[in-house]
Amino acid sequence: MPTGIHIRDARRQLFVAAERVLLRDGPGALTSRAVTDEAGVAKGVLHRHFPDFDAFLAELVRDRAARIDDQAALLRASAGIGSVAGNVADAVTELFDPIAVAIVSLVIFRDELRARLRATGPAYGIPVLTEASAMLAAYLTDESELGRIAADADTASLALALIGAGHLLFAGRTQPDSTRPAGTQQEDVGKVVTAVLADVLQRRLL
Incomplete structure (x- = not known):
């Protein structure tokens, strides 16, 4: 992932990737690896912006609710x-x-x-x-x-x-x-x- 990408851009990219995995494969297939692979970024990108995977998922849900x-x-x-x-x-x-x-x-x-x-x-x-x-x-x-x-x-x-x-x-x-x-x-x-x-x-x- 290129350096200098704004945090909101990275979050949105990961959220969209997670939604695609959910739609295609269901909640059981949603892992941090599945999300980063779908987004085409290194696994560390997710953990750079979120403390853990459940924190990422919580923000995904809150984003949708908002x-x-x-x-x-x-x-x-x-x-x-x-x-x-x-x-x-x-x-x-x-x-x-x-x-x-x-x-x-x-x-x-x-x-x-x-x-x-x-x-x-x-x-x-x-x-x-x-x-x-x-x-x-x-x-x-x-x-x-x-x-x-x-x-x-x-x-x-x-x-x-x-x-x-x-x-x-x-x-x-x-x-x-x-x-x-x-x-x-x-x-x-x-x-x-x-x-x-x-x-x-x-x-x-x-």
């Missing part, structure tokens, strides 16, 4: 526009892209990684899913205040139900399923979202 902040801002900006169910379905579909699904699997797969993340973050839940649930809860609260869903809606519980259902729909799909007709997956998400939100959407009209 991206949800950008999605959350866009989702909350859509409050009052379009349909509530449609906005949520789009957000859930975007959230559970193959990399996010693979990273959730990684957190579940590695006990040490999960413990390290909980030592510096919430002591419950799974990173990425926890942030995603907060994102949906905030959006649904906004829509409740706008009168587009029932004023007494339990937005936190609705968000948990939506994230749990979304994860079940996408779990194990680390690559797009070419055997399914185009749009089928989006339709599945739409049906689930409509079912979860049906009561609060109907009650706001009463």
